[in-house]
Amino acid sequence: MESIHEILNEITSSKEGDVLATIIHVEGSAYRKEGTSMLFKGNGKEVGLLSAGCLEADLSYRVQETRVRKTPQTVTYDMSAEDDLSWGNGAGCNGIITVLIEPIDERMFNLLTELKTFLLNGTSVSMMKILSDDNNNVETLFLVDEKTFFGNCNEQNTVQLKSVLNELHDTNQKSGLQTIEPLETNVYLHTFHPKPRLFVFGAGKDAIPLVKLATLAGFFVTITDWRADQCSKEYFPDADQILVGFPSEIIPRLQLSTSDSAIIITHQFQKDKEILNHILNINLKYLGVLGGKKRIQRLLDGKQVESEINSPAGLKIGAEGPEEIAISIVSELIQRQRIKKTKHEQ
DSSP, rough: OTTHHHHHOOOOOOOOEEEEEEEEEEEEESOOOOOOOOEOOOTTEEEEEEESSSSSSHHHHHHHHHHHOOOOOOEEEEOOSTTTTTTTOOOOOOOOEEEEEOOOOOHHHHHHHHHHHHHTTOOOOOEEEEEETTOEEEEEEEEEEEEOOOOOOTTTHHHHHHHHHHHHHHHTTOOOOEEEEEGGGEEEEEEEEEOOOEEOOOOSSSSSHHHHHHHTTTTTEEEHHHHHEEEEEEEOTSSSEESSSSSSHHHHHHHHTTEEEEEEEEOHHHHHHHHHHHGGGGGEEEESSSSSSHHHHTTTTOOOOOSSSBSSSSSSSSOHHHHHHHHHHHHHHHHHHHHHHHHHOO
């Protein structure tokens, strides 16, 4: 998922010398696509990746230039060459990548803090960066909904810029550079989405690697179980939220939606049945249940349902044991996120 969530958590001040690098345009193939960001902290720490290690060494020099000049810059890397004397040591990736590098000053820090607040509240935010001809000045405009904008954009031509940003927000079109012809203005467009939520029902030992991997993959993970001795921070240090209680108590509080995913792994037939009956009609993005098709039919008492139930949960990779099964489930969760997003974009 997007590295922006980890990046936003790392930015704590405008006085640390932090610099944000973002891929704004790709021609051909590349390791990461438009919208991918990387944070270069003033203390030397790096968060995120823009490539498989091909760009970062050179970027660190560019970042230092940006710190000294205190102005943005763009740099283009041609990764298509295959000879060792060319830039990138002959990576041969067939891609040309343009990166925008921006110092995180007080103004940008405040904008990113506001962005973080909306994302934590589960709200998508679309962004437009208006680039000057020399790329040494960047104005930023964010849109939350038709009435809620924030940014440091010049009021001139704001109406037309907001119209373009509204279209991006409504259609979820591809991130990247655009030229607004009437204004002869180059802009970079991108929509940030909240972390996708995953609810894991059942705090058995096989849930431990599942929660860990799903968190690493960028999900906001909630683990819930009625057994307090199992459902604790001791066993699930990576979980974003731990809820102890019976399904009838917990599920009404979750406010599940069609963008959420759930896995049922309590290993208790009656509890699985109870949970399934509570969430079956929500039409979740992904609903997985451990066990085979026959067990599902028993859980449903043989009735036919419209909701898609993935059982057994996970991609069919011949997984055995908790770790491999967790890998197969998280892989299927990622696949579902990507497929649904692609269909929506079309």
